[in-house]
Amino acid sequence: MSSPLAIGAVSAVLRNLLDDGLIEAGNSIGVTVDVSAIAPDTIDLDDAEAPPRLNLFLYQVTPNQGWRNAALPSRSSVTGERLTNAPLALDLHYVLTAYGRTDFQAEILLGYAMHLLHERPVLDREAIRRALDPSPLDVTMLPPAVQALAASDLADQVEQIKITPAVMSSDEMSKLWSAIQSHYRPSATYQASVILIEGTRSGVSPLPVLSRGPRDPVTHREHGVFVNPDLLPAVPTLFEAEPQFSQTGARLGEPVTVTGARLAGSGHSVLLRHRLNEEPFELPPDSVSANGQSMIFTLPDNPAARQALAAGQLSVGLRLLVNGEPGPRETNSIPLILAPAADFAGADLQRTANVVTVELEASPQVRTQQKAVLIIGTTEAVAAPRSNASDPLVFSFDPALPDGEQPARLRVDGADSILIDRTGDRPIFASDQVLEVP
Template sequence: MSSPLAIGAVSAVLRNLLDNGMIEAGPAVGGTVNVSAVAPDTIDLTGAEELPRLNLFLYQVTPNPVWRNRALPSRSASSGERLTNAPLALDLHYLLTAYARVDCQAEILLGYGMHLLHERPVLDRAAVQRALNPNPLDIAMLPPAFQALAAADLADQAELIKITPSVMGPEEMSRLWAAIQSHYRPSAAYVVSVVLIEAIKPAVSPLPVLSRGIVDPVTKRDRGVVVNPDMLPPLPTLFAATPQLKQAGVRLGEPVVLTGIRLSGSNHRVRLAHPLFPVALELVPDAPNTDGTELTLTLPNDAAAQASLAPGQWSLTLRFLPAGEVNERETNAIALIIAPAPVITADASLSLPAATVLRKTAPLRVTATLFSRPQVQPRQRASLVLGTTEAAANPRAAATDPLVFDLPSTLPAGAYPVRLRVDGVDSLLLDLSGDAPAFDASQSLSVPT
């Protein structure tokens, strides 16, 4: 692959190609011709001794549509180690312009320049090497910018440089020259593809595969490729985590059904991960059914779970030893929604007091104070909804502190359905055990007069 100097190296190679062609053309182009690769607005032909000029201008750089589908530079999610050095693939858009002060000379120069590029649609590696390392000349004699281009490694990239004429309509050409802020001259557009720029930073390259599947301890031969006669995933896969009664979330102490495929085995452990907890929590589920498609996990409801879990969305994976294998596997991750449960009546097992709602006069407000199962972390966003009135929780220093909400003093007295919302996850207000959904009578708070 090439280095970041490759863009400048392509311009230098094309300029060298045109320059050599103008020298060989000699008298046919009217004498000495200056070949350059600068912006058109920097060219001045007002001088009496100014030579005719053929200029190559890089006016646009675009991603290559084929190579851009390759992987981007990636890093390990765990260690941050660089894994790949994916190339930056670019197409270079050039404008070939002829300048002259004599009748028809600009047209002659443009014709010769276009013919030279037509005859060399592909720049082979030898031509690129000769242009950037002009032996037997001492490269130290050249300008510093050109000396640096010798290290571009353009000749070593996987793709050859291809030159293709590009159609540019009058409107597009007019906008381009207006942006350049220069007078229009006879021009032709070209696309040069593809330049591959790749970093040379250390990466990770996997070792060759020695075996596929289980290795027989006697013959030392691998099991080979295993074919499953179905359209299901070939590896243990989880599909969904469904709370009881198909509620929106699961509360502490409640079961959740995990459904998937190829879950048969032993030593099953459920791993729960959350951004606010650096270490994943492991829980032991019930044994899967005989088909290996379903198993049940019951969330604990004790003091340890109160502190080690939090309301919100968790990432759930299942780790176990599949039947007939010697190495454990871990499934894909699915979402588990743990719903907050506002402690409305006192919970003696967790030593949590009942919720209180007070109407205060200095200043005028209604203040609700309550705890949640599990605890709400200080970094989580919590709000309380009484009926249709919502209030955000006051800042707290620790997860063990109660949640305090200041509601408007205009809130009328009476009993209100209560919802505790944490990071967008609501407590369970609906009772889905009957024939039709209804509000859970236990999920209400009374506002005093």
């Protein structure tokens, strides 16, 4: 496969091919012909001393339809690690333009160039190597960009590069030259296909399968594929995490019921992940149903958990050892809202002129990277910046709030503290979610 230098290498090889072949064209018109590979708008058309020119311009790069789905997927859907170096397959689209100062010069140049590309529809590997590494010429004498193209590995890619004429209507040609912002000259379009650019990072290649399932220790026969007579997933899978009383979130110290399939086994460990934690927080479940369709775990409420966990959206996973398997297996992840719990009873409220300041603690600790909002009644305020997660949250309400007792809730990263009490026959505002505004 080629390196990312391959696009420039193709242009360099084509320019070299045209430069060598147009010696005969120069003899026909009696002057030396310049061959370039630059944007048409950079060519000086007002220079009366400029020789005739043939210019190759790469105006478009498109994905190759035949190769674009090769070697996919290139990363594991579970771990995200690289499995293969999927090639970037590209087609290059060129416009070949002839410039002349006298009658018929441009037409002669374009005719020779088109005939040359017609006779050489494939860039063979030897021609590519000669163009990019013109031995015995010292490569260090060439410009740095040309020197770099020698490392493109273009000649070693599995597909040879084919040059085919492309059809472009007068409307498309007009749009192209309008976009280039240059005057039209006799031109022909070509497509170079296919360029395969591949990375060199190491991937993961699985080992061959030795047996389909465990072998019987006596007969040494394969167990075969496990078949379950139902429509449930074949591997341990989590479906939903539900806080108690159908609340919008779970607080520290509260149980969570998880439904799923194939959860029976041993060595269960609940994995709680948060965007601000590099490693998951692990805890054992309280119970797992005998049929493997549900489990219950309680969020710990201790100093370690208040520092390690963070309010907001968690992802819940489960690690377990399935009966009959040699090693533990990890399930999929499902969302769970960890609701913050504000210490409204111990909050410090101060009124200064028209400003009410509220200082309170929250559980779990609100990280400095998290956004905290306090809502009293229908008015909200954002917490002031803090240097440490252990510092109390400070909110300033301006204009001032009306005095008296009002319902309050703390919102951390979009997760609200539990304002509504659903333990009774009808929902009511929780009695402990209030603040007495002075």
